[in-house]
Amino acid sequence: MNYDLSEEHALLRRTVREFAEQRIAPVAEELDREHRFPYEIVAELAELGLMGIPIPEEYGGSGGDTLGYALSIEELTRIDSSVAITVAAHTSLGTMPILLYGSEEQKRKWLPDLASGRKLGAFGLTEPDAGSDAGAAQTRADLRDGHWVVNGSKIFITNAGTDISGCVTIAARTSADEVSNVIVPNGTPGYDISAPLEKMGWNASDTRELSFVDCTVPEGNLLGPRGQGFRQFLEILDGGRISVAAMGVGLAQGAYEQALGYAREREQFGRPIAKLQAVSFKLADMATEIEAGRQLVYKAAWLKDQGRPFGQEAAMAKLYTGILSNRVVNEALQIHGGYGYMEEYPIARFYRDQKVLEIGEGTNEVQRMVIARHLGL
Protein backbone atom coordinates (compact mmCIF):
# COMPACT_ATOMS: atom_id res chain seq x y z
CA MET A 1 0.00 0.00 0.00
CA ASN A 2 1.16 3.50 -0.71
CA TYR A 3 -1.13 6.43 0.06
CA ASP A 4 1.33 9.09 -1.12
CA LEU A 5 0.64 10.78 -4.41
CA SER A 6 3.52 10.57 -6.87
CA GLU A 7 5.54 13.79 -7.21
CA GLU A 8 3.87 14.43 -10.58
CA HIS A 9 0.39 14.00 -9.15
CA ALA A 10 1.24 16.21 -6.17
CA LEU A 11 2.61 18.95 -8.42
CA LEU A 12 -0.39 18.66 -10.74
CA ARG A 13 -2.73 19.04 -7.79
CA ARG A 14 -0.83 22.09 -6.50
CA THR A 15 -0.79 23.63 -9.97
CA VAL A 16 -4.52 23.20 -10.56
CA ARG A 17 -5.22 24.46 -7.03
CA GLU A 18 -3.14 27.59 -7.63
CA PHE A 19 -4.72 28.14 -11.02
CA ALA A 20 -8.23 27.75 -9.60
CA GLU A 21 -7.54 30.06 -6.66
CA GLN A 22 -5.77 32.73 -8.70
CA ARG A 23 -7.59 32.67 -12.04
CA ILE A 24 -11.05 31.22 -11.41
CA ALA A 25 -11.99 32.27 -7.86
CA PRO A 26 -11.89 36.02 -8.61
CA VAL A 27 -14.45 35.67 -11.44
CA ALA A 28 -16.55 32.69 -10.29
CA GLU A 29 -19.25 34.75 -8.62
CA GLU A 30 -19.62 37.06 -11.64
CA LEU A 31 -19.73 34.19 -14.15
CA ASP A 32 -22.43 32.53 -12.05
CA ARG A 33 -24.48 35.68 -11.65
CA GLU A 34 -24.28 36.57 -15.33
CA HIS A 35 -24.70 32.98 -16.53
CA ARG A 36 -21.63 33.54 -18.69
CA PHE A 37 -19.62 30.69 -20.22
CA PRO A 38 -15.96 30.87 -19.08
CA TYR A 39 -14.28 31.10 -22.51
CA GLU A 40 -11.13 32.79 -21.17
CA ILE A 41 -10.65 30.18 -18.47
CA VAL A 42 -11.19 27.32 -20.92
CA ALA A 43 -8.52 28.86 -23.18
CA GLU A 44 -6.09 29.03 -20.26
CA LEU A 45 -6.89 25.46 -19.20
CA ALA A 46 -6.25 24.39 -22.79
CA GLU A 47 -2.87 26.12 -22.67
CA LEU A 48 -1.96 24.08 -19.58
CA GLY A 49 -3.03 20.83 -21.23
CA LEU A 50 -5.99 20.34 -18.91
CA MET A 51 -8.66 20.00 -21.62
CA GLY A 52 -7.28 16.61 -22.66
CA ILE A 53 -5.64 15.18 -19.55
CA PRO A 54 -6.14 11.43 -20.18
CA ILE A 55 -5.90 11.65 -23.98
CA PRO A 56 -2.64 10.33 -25.51
CA GLU A 57 -0.15 12.90 -26.77
CA GLU A 58 -0.28 11.50 -30.31
CA TYR A 59 -3.86 12.78 -30.51
CA GLY A 60 -3.08 16.18 -29.05
CA GLY A 61 -3.77 15.35 -25.40
CA SER A 62 -1.49 15.48 -22.39
CA GLY A 63 -1.01 11.74 -21.96
CA GLY A 64 -1.97 11.79 -18.29
CA ASP A 65 -3.88 9.19 -16.31
CA THR A 66 -7.28 8.91 -14.66
CA LEU A 67 -5.96 9.76 -11.20
CA GLY A 68 -4.38 12.99 -12.46
CA TYR A 69 -7.63 13.79 -14.23
CA ALA A 70 -9.67 13.15 -11.06
CA LEU A 71 -7.31 15.29 -8.96
CA SER A 72 -7.66 18.14 -11.44
CA ILE A 73 -11.46 17.95 -11.51
CA GLU A 74 -11.53 17.81 -7.70
CA GLU A 75 -9.38 20.94 -7.42
CA LEU A 76 -11.45 22.84 -10.00
CA THR A 77 -14.70 21.96 -8.21
CA ARG A 78 -13.24 23.10 -4.90
CA ILE A 79 -13.48 26.59 -6.43
CA ASP A 80 -16.06 26.45 -9.24
CA SER A 81 -18.36 23.63 -10.35
CA SER A 82 -19.29 25.26 -13.65
CA VAL A 83 -15.70 25.22 -14.86
CA ALA A 84 -15.19 21.70 -13.52
CA ILE A 85 -18.22 20.23 -15.30
CA THR A 86 -17.21 21.97 -18.51
CA VAL A 87 -13.85 20.18 -18.39
CA ALA A 88 -15.28 16.89 -17.12
CA ALA A 89 -18.12 16.64 -19.67
CA HIS A 90 -15.78 17.67 -22.48
CA THR A 91 -13.19 15.08 -21.50
CA SER A 92 -15.16 12.06 -20.25
CA LEU A 93 -18.25 12.40 -22.44
CA GLY A 94 -17.28 14.58 -25.40
CA THR A 95 -13.80 13.29 -26.22
CA MET A 96 -13.58 9.80 -24.72
CA PRO A 97 -16.12 8.06 -27.01
CA ILE A 98 -14.10 9.05 -30.06
CA LEU A 99 -10.85 7.91 -28.42
CA LEU A 100 -12.35 4.58 -27.32
CA TYR A 101 -14.50 3.66 -30.32
CA GLY A 102 -13.40 5.92 -33.18
CA SER A 103 -11.61 4.62 -36.26
CA GLU A 104 -8.07 5.90 -36.77
CA GLU A 105 -9.49 8.32 -39.33
CA GLN A 106 -12.12 9.62 -36.89
CA LYS A 107 -9.53 10.00 -34.16
CA ARG A 108 -7.18 11.94 -36.46
CA LYS A 109 -10.05 14.14 -37.56
CA TRP A 110 -11.57 15.04 -34.19
CA LEU A 111 -9.19 14.40 -31.33
CA PRO A 112 -6.45 16.99 -31.97
CA ASP A 113 -8.97 19.86 -31.77
CA LEU A 114 -10.85 18.36 -28.81
CA ALA A 115 -7.91 17.18 -26.70
CA SER A 116 -6.11 20.49 -27.11
CA GLY A 117 -9.23 22.37 -26.05
CA ARG A 118 -9.55 24.35 -29.30
CA LYS A 119 -12.99 22.77 -29.65
CA LEU A 120 -15.41 21.36 -27.11
CA GLY A 121 -17.02 17.96 -27.37
CA ALA A 122 -20.50 16.96 -26.16
CA PHE A 123 -22.34 13.70 -25.64
CA GLY A 124 -26.07 13.45 -26.33
CA LEU A 125 -27.77 10.60 -24.54
CA THR A 126 -30.64 11.88 -22.39
CA GLU A 127 -33.94 12.62 -24.12
CA PRO A 128 -37.07 14.33 -22.82
CA ASP A 129 -38.64 10.86 -22.34
CA ALA A 130 -35.51 8.81 -21.72
CA GLY A 131 -33.45 9.70 -18.64
CA SER A 132 -32.50 6.90 -16.27
CA ASP A 133 -33.99 4.52 -18.85
CA ALA A 134 -31.45 5.67 -21.44
CA GLY A 135 -32.03 2.57 -23.54
CA ALA A 136 -35.49 3.91 -24.35
CA ALA A 137 -34.01 6.71 -26.48
CA GLN A 138 -36.25 7.46 -29.44
CA THR A 139 -33.94 9.54 -31.60
CA ARG A 140 -33.53 7.75 -34.93
CA ALA A 141 -30.72 7.58 -37.43
CA ASP A 142 -31.76 6.02 -40.75
CA LEU A 143 -29.22 5.02 -43.35
CA ARG A 144 -30.16 6.53 -46.71
CA ASP A 145 -27.88 6.79 -49.73
CA GLY A 146 -24.70 6.52 -47.68
CA HIS A 147 -25.85 9.02 -45.06
CA TRP A 148 -27.38 8.87 -41.61
CA VAL A 149 -30.56 10.92 -41.44
CA VAL A 150 -31.13 11.87 -37.80
CA ASN A 151 -34.50 12.81 -36.29
CA GLY A 152 -35.27 13.36 -32.62
CA SER A 153 -34.19 15.41 -29.65
CA LYS A 154 -31.77 15.37 -26.71
CA ILE A 155 -31.96 17.33 -23.50
CA PHE A 156 -29.67 18.59 -20.69
CA ILE A 157 -26.62 18.36 -22.96
CA THR A 158 -23.41 20.00 -21.69
CA ASN A 159 -21.02 21.93 -24.00
CA ALA A 160 -23.08 21.55 -27.20
CA GLY A 161 -23.94 25.20 -27.73
CA THR A 162 -20.80 27.26 -27.07
CA ASP A 163 -18.95 29.27 -29.74
CA ILE A 164 -16.23 26.61 -29.68
CA SER A 165 -18.43 23.48 -29.62
CA GLY A 166 -17.18 21.11 -32.33
CA CYS A 167 -19.45 18.10 -32.28
CA VAL A 168 -21.88 16.00 -30.32
CA THR A 169 -21.87 12.21 -30.21
CA ILE A 170 -25.48 11.08 -29.98
CA ALA A 171 -27.07 7.75 -29.17
CA ALA A 172 -29.68 6.95 -31.81
CA ARG A 173 -31.81 4.03 -32.90
CA THR A 174 -30.38 2.68 -36.15
CA SER A 175 -33.19 0.11 -36.26
CA ALA A 176 -36.06 -0.88 -33.99
CA ASP A 177 -33.88 -2.98 -31.67
CA GLU A 178 -30.49 -1.40 -32.21
CA VAL A 179 -28.76 1.66 -30.72
CA SER A 180 -25.65 3.18 -32.28
CA ASN A 181 -23.56 6.28 -31.58
CA VAL A 182 -23.17 8.85 -34.34
CA ILE A 183 -21.00 11.99 -34.47
CA VAL A 184 -22.89 15.12 -35.50
CA PRO A 185 -20.70 18.19 -36.19
CA ASN A 186 -21.94 21.58 -35.04
CA GLY A 187 -23.28 23.53 -37.99
CA THR A 188 -24.82 20.51 -39.74
CA PRO A 189 -28.13 21.59 -41.35
CA GLY A 190 -31.05 20.17 -39.39
CA TYR A 191 -29.13 20.19 -36.10
CA ASP A 192 -30.68 22.92 -33.95
CA ILE A 193 -29.50 23.99 -30.53
CA SER A 194 -31.86 25.66 -28.06
CA ALA A 195 -31.12 28.76 -26.03
CA PRO A 196 -29.19 27.95 -22.82
CA LEU A 197 -31.45 26.15 -20.33
CA GLU A 198 -32.13 28.01 -17.08
CA LYS A 199 -30.72 25.98 -14.21
CA MET A 200 -30.61 26.04 -10.42
CA GLY A 201 -26.80 25.94 -10.45
CA TRP A 202 -23.83 25.31 -12.76
CA ASN A 203 -24.87 28.65 -14.20
CA ALA A 204 -21.67 29.32 -16.10
CA SER A 205 -21.77 25.95 -17.86
CA ASP A 206 -23.48 25.40 -21.18
CA THR A 207 -26.61 23.21 -21.06
CA ARG A 208 -28.93 22.84 -24.06
CA GLU A 209 -31.73 20.98 -25.70
CA LEU A 210 -30.81 19.65 -29.12
CA SER A 211 -33.16 18.85 -31.95
CA PHE A 212 -32.52 16.99 -35.14
CA VAL A 213 -34.81 17.32 -38.13
CA ASP A 214 -33.63 15.35 -41.16
CA CYS A 215 -30.13 16.15 -40.04
CA THR A 216 -27.82 14.35 -42.46
CA VAL A 217 -24.26 13.20 -41.70
CA PRO A 218 -21.98 10.87 -43.67
CA GLU A 219 -22.23 7.11 -43.02
CA GLY A 220 -18.63 7.28 -41.77
CA ASN A 221 -19.74 9.26 -38.72
CA LEU A 222 -20.96 6.06 -37.10
CA LEU A 223 -18.82 5.37 -34.02
CA GLY A 224 -17.60 1.78 -33.86
CA PRO A 225 -19.69 -1.13 -35.10
CA ARG A 226 -23.38 -0.55 -35.74
CA GLY A 227 -25.58 -1.64 -32.86
CA GLN A 228 -22.90 -1.23 -30.20
CA GLY A 229 -24.23 2.12 -28.92
CA PHE A 230 -25.80 0.78 -25.74
CA ARG A 231 -22.67 -1.05 -24.61
CA GLN A 232 -20.52 1.95 -25.58
CA PHE A 233 -22.44 4.52 -23.59
CA LEU A 234 -22.62 2.32 -20.51
CA GLU A 235 -18.83 2.09 -20.63
CA ILE A 236 -18.52 5.85 -21.21
CA LEU A 237 -20.74 6.53 -18.21
CA ASP A 238 -18.65 4.18 -16.04
CA GLY A 239 -15.61 6.38 -16.71
CA GLY A 240 -17.54 9.64 -16.45
CA ARG A 241 -18.70 8.69 -12.97
CA ILE A 242 -15.15 8.95 -11.67
CA SER A 243 -14.97 12.60 -12.69
CA VAL A 244 -18.41 13.43 -11.28
CA ALA A 245 -17.42 11.65 -8.06
CA ALA A 246 -14.27 13.80 -8.01
CA MET A 247 -16.58 16.80 -8.30
CA GLY A 248 -18.47 15.60 -5.21
CA VAL A 249 -15.25 15.46 -3.19
CA GLY A 250 -14.05 18.82 -4.53
CA LEU A 251 -17.35 20.56 -3.86
CA ALA A 252 -17.51 19.12 -0.35
CA GLN A 253 -13.90 20.11 0.33
CA GLY A 254 -14.53 23.68 -0.84
CA ALA A 255 -17.73 23.98 1.22
CA TYR A 256 -16.01 22.51 4.28
CA GLU A 257 -13.08 24.92 4.04
CA GLN A 258 -15.46 27.88 3.76
CA ALA A 259 -17.39 26.70 6.82
CA LEU A 260 -14.16 26.13 8.76
CA GLY A 261 -12.88 29.61 7.93
CA TYR A 262 -16.19 31.20 8.79
CA ALA A 263 -16.54 29.29 12.07
CA ARG A 264 -13.10 30.41 13.22
CA GLU A 265 -13.88 34.07 12.59
CA ARG A 266 -17.53 34.38 13.45
CA GLU A 267 -18.00 35.20 17.11
CA GLN A 268 -21.20 34.55 19.02
CA PHE A 269 -21.66 34.14 22.77
CA GLY A 270 -18.27 35.76 23.20
CA ARG A 271 -16.14 33.30 21.27
CA PRO A 272 -15.59 31.93 17.78
CA ILE A 273 -18.47 29.59 16.91
CA ALA A 274 -15.88 26.92 16.00
CA LYS A 275 -15.38 26.54 19.75
CA LEU A 276 -19.01 25.49 20.16
CA GLN A 277 -19.35 21.75 20.16
CA ALA A 278 -22.46 21.94 17.97
CA VAL A 279 -20.30 23.49 15.25
CA SER A 280 -17.00 21.68 15.81
CA PHE A 281 -18.72 18.27 15.66
CA LYS A 282 -20.28 19.19 12.33
CA LEU A 283 -16.82 20.11 10.99
CA ALA A 284 -15.32 16.90 12.38
CA ASP A 285 -17.99 14.83 10.60
CA MET A 286 -17.49 16.72 7.37
CA ALA A 287 -13.71 16.21 7.40
CA THR A 288 -14.18 12.49 8.10
CA GLU A 289 -16.72 11.88 5.36
CA ILE A 290 -14.76 13.86 2.79
CA GLU A 291 -11.68 11.77 3.51
CA ALA A 292 -13.68 8.56 3.07
CA GLY A 293 -15.21 9.79 -0.20
CA ARG A 294 -11.84 10.85 -1.53
CA GLN A 295 -10.41 7.36 -0.98
CA LEU A 296 -13.30 5.82 -2.94
CA VAL A 297 -12.70 8.17 -5.87
CA TYR A 298 -8.96 7.65 -5.95
CA LYS A 299 -9.38 3.89 -5.74
CA ALA A 300 -11.78 3.84 -8.68
CA ALA A 301 -9.35 6.02 -10.67
CA TRP A 302 -6.42 3.81 -9.70
CA LEU A 303 -8.28 0.65 -10.76
CA LYS A 304 -9.01 2.20 -14.15
CA ASP A 305 -5.36 3.21 -14.53
CA GLN A 306 -4.35 -0.38 -13.74
CA GLY A 307 -6.58 -1.58 -16.56
CA ARG A 308 -8.74 -3.46 -14.06
CA PRO A 309 -12.55 -3.50 -13.77
CA PHE A 310 -13.68 -0.31 -12.06
CA GLY A 311 -17.40 0.02 -12.83
CA GLN A 312 -18.59 -1.00 -9.39
CA GLU A 313 -16.13 1.25 -7.54
CA ALA A 314 -16.91 4.18 -9.87
CA ALA A 315 -20.63 3.82 -9.14
CA MET A 316 -19.94 3.53 -5.40
CA ALA A 317 -17.74 6.64 -5.51
CA LYS A 318 -20.37 8.57 -7.46
CA LEU A 319 -23.18 7.52 -5.12
CA TYR A 320 -21.25 8.14 -1.94
CA THR A 321 -19.79 11.52 -2.93
CA GLY A 322 -23.14 12.72 -4.28
CA ILE A 323 -24.80 12.11 -0.93
CA LEU A 324 -21.79 13.29 1.06
CA SER A 325 -21.52 16.56 -0.86
CA ASN A 326 -25.22 17.17 -0.17
CA ARG A 327 -24.73 16.68 3.57
CA VAL A 328 -21.54 18.71 3.69
CA VAL A 329 -22.80 21.69 1.71
CA ASN A 330 -26.01 21.71 3.74
CA GLU A 331 -24.13 21.81 7.07
CA ALA A 332 -21.56 24.26 5.68
CA LEU A 333 -24.35 26.68 4.80
CA GLN A 334 -25.96 26.08 8.18
CA ILE A 335 -22.73 27.12 9.90
CA HIS A 336 -22.82 30.36 7.88
CA GLY A 337 -26.30 31.07 9.29
CA GLY A 338 -28.12 33.99 7.68
CA TYR A 339 -25.00 35.10 5.82
CA GLY A 340 -24.93 31.73 4.09
CA TYR A 341 -28.32 32.41 2.58
CA MET A 342 -26.98 35.60 1.00
CA GLU A 343 -25.21 35.46 -2.34
CA GLU A 344 -22.30 37.49 -0.98
CA TYR A 345 -20.65 34.32 0.30
CA PRO A 346 -19.69 31.57 -2.19
CA ILE A 347 -21.41 28.94 -0.05
CA ALA A 348 -24.81 29.83 -1.54
CA ARG A 349 -23.45 29.10 -5.03
CA PHE A 350 -21.96 25.83 -3.79
CA TYR A 351 -25.34 24.89 -2.34
CA ARG A 352 -27.08 25.50 -5.67
CA ASP A 353 -24.31 23.73 -7.59
CA GLN A 354 -24.42 20.59 -5.45
CA LYS A 355 -27.81 19.01 -6.14
CA VAL A 356 -27.11 17.99 -9.71
CA LEU A 357 -24.22 15.80 -8.52
CA GLU A 358 -26.92 13.39 -7.32
CA ILE A 359 -28.68 13.50 -10.68
CA GLY A 360 -26.29 13.97 -13.59
CA GLU A 361 -24.48 11.02 -15.20
CA GLY A 362 -26.78 8.66 -13.36
CA THR A 363 -28.98 9.48 -10.37
CA ASN A 364 -28.24 8.07 -6.93
CA GLU A 365 -30.90 5.47 -7.68
CA VAL A 366 -29.24 4.45 -10.95
CA GLN A 367 -25.90 4.10 -9.11
CA ARG A 368 -27.59 1.73 -6.68
CA MET A 369 -28.95 -0.28 -9.62
CA VAL A 370 -25.45 -0.49 -11.09
CA ILE A 371 -23.90 -1.49 -7.75
CA ALA A 372 -26.64 -4.07 -7.10
CA ARG A 373 -26.02 -5.57 -10.55
CA HIS A 374 -22.31 -5.84 -9.73
CA LEU A 375 -23.28 -7.61 -6.52
CA GLY A 376 -25.07 -10.17 -8.65
CA LEU A 377 -28.54 -9.07 -7.60
Add this chain to the structure above:
Amino acid sequence: MLAPVKVAVCMKEVPAAAAPKRIDPGTKRLDRSVEGALNDFDTHALEEALRLKDSAAETEVVVVSMAPERASESLRKALAMGADRVVLVSDEAAAGSDLVATTAVLAAALERESPDLTLFGQQAGDADGAVLWAAIADRLRLPMISQAASLELQDGKVRSKRQTEFGYDVLEAPLPCVVAVSDAINDPRYPSLKGIMGAKKKPQDVVSLADLGVEPGRAGEAGSRTAVLALAEPPSRGDSRRIEDDGGSAATEILSYLTERKLL
Protein backbone atom coordinates in the same frame (compact mmCIF):
# COMPACT_ATOMS: atom_id res chain seq x y z
CA MET B 1 15.69 35.15 -32.79
CA LEU B 2 18.28 36.08 -30.23
CA ALA B 3 21.67 34.54 -29.70
CA PRO B 4 21.40 31.74 -27.15
CA VAL B 5 22.76 32.46 -23.71
CA LYS B 6 23.10 30.61 -20.46
CA VAL B 7 20.84 32.00 -17.76
CA ALA B 8 21.09 31.11 -14.08
CA VAL B 9 18.07 31.81 -11.92
CA CYS B 10 18.66 31.85 -8.17
CA MET B 11 15.60 30.53 -6.38
CA LYS B 12 14.76 30.04 -2.74
CA GLU B 13 12.41 27.60 -1.10
CA VAL B 14 10.18 29.29 1.48
CA PRO B 15 7.35 27.92 3.64
CA ALA B 16 4.21 27.52 1.51
CA ALA B 17 1.64 30.30 1.83
CA ALA B 18 -0.80 28.03 3.69
CA ALA B 19 1.85 26.50 5.99
CA PRO B 20 2.14 27.67 9.61
CA LYS B 21 5.12 30.03 10.08
CA ARG B 22 7.16 29.46 13.21
CA ILE B 23 10.58 30.43 14.45
CA ASP B 24 12.31 27.74 16.47
CA PRO B 25 13.19 29.45 19.78
CA GLY B 26 16.16 27.12 20.27
CA THR B 27 17.99 27.67 16.98
CA LYS B 28 16.31 31.05 16.34
CA ARG B 29 15.82 29.88 12.77
CA LEU B 30 12.64 29.68 10.71
CA ASP B 31 11.06 26.23 10.99
CA ARG B 32 11.53 24.84 7.48
CA SER B 33 10.08 21.41 8.18
CA VAL B 34 6.64 22.58 7.00
CA GLU B 35 5.46 22.29 3.40
CA GLY B 36 7.67 24.38 1.15
CA ALA B 37 7.12 26.29 -2.07
CA LEU B 38 9.16 28.36 -4.47
CA ASN B 39 9.61 31.97 -3.36
CA ASP B 40 6.97 33.80 -5.43
CA PHE B 41 9.31 36.69 -6.20
CA ASP B 42 11.80 34.27 -7.75
CA THR B 43 9.21 32.81 -10.11
CA HIS B 44 9.19 36.20 -11.86
CA ALA B 45 12.92 35.81 -12.48
CA LEU B 46 12.36 32.29 -13.79
CA GLU B 47 9.54 33.46 -16.06
CA GLU B 48 11.84 36.12 -17.53
CA ALA B 49 14.50 33.47 -18.17
CA LEU B 50 11.92 31.21 -19.82
CA ARG B 51 10.83 34.07 -22.08
CA LEU B 52 14.44 34.42 -23.24
CA LYS B 53 14.41 30.69 -23.91
CA ASP B 54 11.11 30.99 -25.80
CA SER B 55 12.75 33.49 -28.18
CA ALA B 56 16.04 31.60 -28.50
CA ALA B 57 15.49 27.88 -28.12
CA GLU B 58 19.14 27.04 -27.41
CA THR B 59 19.12 29.22 -24.32
CA GLU B 60 19.86 27.17 -21.23
CA VAL B 61 18.04 27.96 -18.01
CA VAL B 62 19.69 26.63 -14.83
CA VAL B 63 18.06 27.06 -11.45
CA VAL B 64 20.53 27.48 -8.59
CA SER B 65 19.41 27.09 -5.00
CA MET B 66 20.79 26.47 -1.54
CA ALA B 67 18.46 24.51 0.72
CA PRO B 68 17.96 21.22 2.52
CA GLU B 69 17.61 18.33 0.08
CA ARG B 70 13.86 18.08 0.48
CA ALA B 71 13.58 21.41 -1.40
CA SER B 72 14.06 19.42 -4.60
CA GLU B 73 10.32 18.81 -4.53
CA SER B 74 9.56 22.53 -4.66
CA LEU B 75 12.27 23.04 -7.25
CA ARG B 76 10.61 20.46 -9.49
CA LYS B 77 8.02 23.12 -10.21
CA ALA B 78 10.74 25.24 -11.80
CA LEU B 79 11.60 22.30 -14.08
CA ALA B 80 7.91 21.79 -14.87
CA MET B 81 7.63 25.45 -15.82
CA GLY B 82 10.46 24.93 -18.32
CA ALA B 83 13.88 25.27 -16.64
CA ASP B 84 16.46 22.83 -18.05
CA ARG B 85 18.08 21.72 -14.85
CA VAL B 86 18.53 22.43 -11.16
CA VAL B 87 21.70 22.75 -9.12
CA LEU B 88 20.81 22.38 -5.45
CA VAL B 89 23.54 23.10 -2.94
CA SER B 90 22.62 21.01 0.05
CA ASP B 91 24.93 20.52 2.97
CA GLU B 92 24.43 20.21 6.73
CA ALA B 93 27.29 22.68 7.17
CA ALA B 94 25.37 25.33 5.24
CA ALA B 95 22.45 25.41 7.70
CA GLY B 96 22.01 28.73 9.48
CA SER B 97 23.93 30.73 6.86
CA ASP B 98 23.47 34.48 7.06
CA LEU B 99 23.82 36.80 4.07
CA VAL B 100 27.61 36.64 4.01
CA ALA B 101 27.75 32.86 4.26
CA THR B 102 24.94 32.40 1.73
CA THR B 103 26.69 34.57 -0.82
CA ALA B 104 29.93 32.63 -0.35
CA VAL B 105 28.12 29.41 -1.24
CA LEU B 106 25.90 30.72 -4.03
CA ALA B 107 28.76 32.67 -5.62
CA ALA B 108 30.80 29.48 -5.75
CA ALA B 109 27.90 27.62 -7.39
CA LEU B 110 27.43 30.42 -9.91
CA GLU B 111 31.15 30.58 -10.68
CA ARG B 112 31.06 26.90 -11.49
CA GLU B 113 28.16 27.45 -13.90
CA SER B 114 29.54 30.76 -15.27
CA PRO B 115 26.23 31.92 -16.78
CA ASP B 116 25.95 34.90 -19.13
CA LEU B 117 23.09 36.26 -17.08
CA THR B 118 22.16 35.66 -13.46
CA LEU B 119 18.61 36.50 -12.41
CA PHE B 120 17.13 37.02 -8.96
CA GLY B 121 13.68 37.88 -7.66
CA GLN B 122 13.49 41.19 -5.80
CA GLN B 123 13.26 39.70 -2.32
CA ALA B 124 12.70 36.59 -0.25
CA GLY B 125 9.09 36.03 0.73
CA ASP B 126 9.98 34.57 4.14
CA ALA B 127 12.57 36.89 5.71
CA ASP B 128 11.92 39.76 3.28
CA GLY B 129 15.65 40.08 2.65
CA ALA B 130 16.38 42.05 -0.52
CA VAL B 131 20.15 42.38 -0.71
CA LEU B 132 21.37 38.93 -1.72
CA TRP B 133 21.59 39.85 -5.41
CA ALA B 134 23.72 42.91 -4.62
CA ALA B 135 26.05 40.90 -2.42
CA ILE B 136 26.39 38.18 -5.09
CA ALA B 137 27.17 40.74 -7.81
CA ASP B 138 29.77 42.26 -5.52
CA ARG B 139 31.43 38.91 -4.80
CA LEU B 140 31.46 38.01 -8.48
CA ARG B 141 32.56 41.54 -9.42
CA LEU B 142 29.74 41.77 -11.98
CA PRO B 143 27.57 44.70 -13.00
CA MET B 144 24.11 44.63 -11.47
CA ILE B 145 20.67 46.02 -12.25
CA SER B 146 17.95 45.87 -9.62
CA GLN B 147 14.16 46.38 -9.68
CA ALA B 148 14.14 45.52 -13.39
CA ALA B 149 10.66 46.06 -14.79
CA SER B 150 11.73 44.97 -18.26
CA LEU B 151 14.64 43.04 -19.67
CA GLU B 152 16.01 42.81 -23.20
CA LEU B 153 19.12 41.10 -24.50
CA GLN B 154 20.93 42.54 -27.47
CA ASP B 155 24.49 42.43 -28.78
CA GLY B 156 25.90 40.98 -25.61
CA LYS B 157 24.17 43.56 -23.43
CA VAL B 158 21.21 43.70 -21.10
CA ARG B 159 18.89 46.67 -21.37
CA SER B 160 16.45 47.14 -18.59
CA LYS B 161 13.95 49.60 -17.20
CA ARG B 162 14.51 50.04 -13.49
CA GLN B 163 11.43 50.93 -11.56
CA THR B 164 11.92 53.98 -9.33
CA GLU B 165 9.59 56.08 -7.23
CA PHE B 166 9.38 58.65 -10.00
CA GLY B 167 9.26 56.52 -13.15
CA TYR B 168 11.91 54.41 -14.87
CA ASP B 169 15.65 54.54 -15.35
CA VAL B 170 16.77 52.85 -18.55
CA LEU B 171 19.98 50.99 -17.82
CA GLU B 172 22.35 48.93 -19.88
CA ALA B 173 24.98 46.46 -18.71
CA PRO B 174 27.36 44.15 -20.59
CA LEU B 175 27.08 40.40 -20.13
CA PRO B 176 27.86 38.67 -17.88
CA CYS B 177 25.82 40.50 -15.28
CA VAL B 178 23.31 40.13 -12.47
CA VAL B 179 19.70 41.35 -12.70
CA ALA B 180 17.14 41.37 -9.89
CA VAL B 181 13.69 41.62 -11.46
CA SER B 182 10.74 43.43 -9.93
CA ASP B 183 7.58 41.43 -9.38
CA ALA B 184 5.84 43.75 -11.85
CA ILE B 185 7.97 42.50 -14.76
CA ASN B 186 5.68 39.62 -15.78
CA ASP B 187 3.02 37.11 -14.77
CA PRO B 188 4.75 33.78 -14.19
CA ARG B 189 3.29 30.90 -16.18
CA TYR B 190 1.69 27.84 -14.61
CA PRO B 191 3.42 24.56 -15.36
CA SER B 192 1.58 22.65 -18.07
CA LEU B 193 0.64 19.00 -17.52
CA LYS B 194 3.25 17.94 -20.09
CA GLY B 195 5.81 20.09 -18.28
CA ILE B 196 4.90 18.42 -15.00
CA MET B 197 5.24 14.94 -16.46
CA GLY B 198 8.53 15.81 -18.15
CA ALA B 199 10.11 17.42 -15.07
CA LYS B 200 11.25 14.16 -13.52
CA LYS B 201 13.45 13.41 -16.52
CA LYS B 202 15.37 16.67 -16.14
CA PRO B 203 18.59 16.71 -14.13
CA GLN B 204 18.54 17.84 -10.51
CA ASP B 205 22.13 17.88 -9.27
CA VAL B 206 22.58 17.97 -5.54
CA VAL B 207 26.04 19.29 -4.71
CA SER B 208 27.89 19.65 -1.42
CA LEU B 209 30.13 22.44 -0.20
CA ALA B 210 33.11 20.20 -0.95
CA ASP B 211 31.92 19.80 -4.56
CA LEU B 212 32.02 23.58 -4.85
CA GLY B 213 35.33 23.91 -3.07
CA VAL B 214 33.80 25.96 -0.26
CA GLU B 215 35.50 25.46 3.11
CA PRO B 216 32.92 24.49 5.76
CA GLY B 217 34.15 27.43 7.86
CA ARG B 218 32.87 29.87 5.21
CA ALA B 219 29.30 28.55 5.27
CA GLY B 220 26.57 28.04 7.84
CA GLU B 221 26.88 29.61 11.26
CA ALA B 222 30.66 29.31 11.13
CA GLY B 223 30.82 31.46 8.03
CA SER B 224 28.22 33.96 9.19
CA ARG B 225 29.14 37.45 10.31
CA THR B 226 25.86 38.13 12.04
CA ALA B 227 24.14 36.28 14.85
CA VAL B 228 20.55 36.40 16.01
CA LEU B 229 20.73 37.33 19.69
CA ALA B 230 17.09 37.45 20.67
CA LEU B 231 13.58 37.19 19.26
CA ALA B 232 10.56 39.10 20.45
CA GLU B 233 6.97 39.60 19.44
CA PRO B 234 6.29 42.96 17.86
CA PRO B 235 5.00 45.32 20.59
CA SER B 236 1.24 45.52 20.62
CA ARG B 237 -0.18 48.88 19.65
CA GLY B 238 -1.52 50.40 22.82
CA ASP B 239 -3.08 53.42 21.17
CA SER B 240 -5.42 51.54 18.84
CA ARG B 241 -9.11 52.22 19.05
CA ARG B 242 -11.77 49.71 18.07
CA ILE B 243 -14.86 51.02 16.33
CA GLU B 244 -17.90 48.75 16.61
CA ASP B 245 -20.49 48.98 13.88
CA ASP B 246 -24.02 49.77 14.93
CA GLY B 247 -26.36 49.76 11.96
CA GLY B 248 -23.84 51.40 9.61
CA SER B 249 -22.47 53.93 12.09
CA ALA B 250 -18.87 52.68 11.81
CA ALA B 251 -18.21 54.23 8.40
CA THR B 252 -19.29 57.67 9.62
CA GLU B 253 -17.16 57.33 12.72
CA ILE B 254 -14.07 56.26 10.76
CA LEU B 255 -14.63 59.15 8.36
CA SER B 256 -14.83 61.74 11.11
CA TYR B 257 -11.79 60.22 12.87
CA LEU B 258 -9.72 60.56 9.70
CA THR B 259 -11.08 64.03 8.91
CA GLU B 260 -10.28 65.30 12.43
CA ARG B 261 -6.66 64.32 11.94
CA LYS B 262 -6.64 65.89 8.48
CA LEU B 263 -5.83 62.49 6.95
CA LEU B 264 -8.50 62.92 4.30
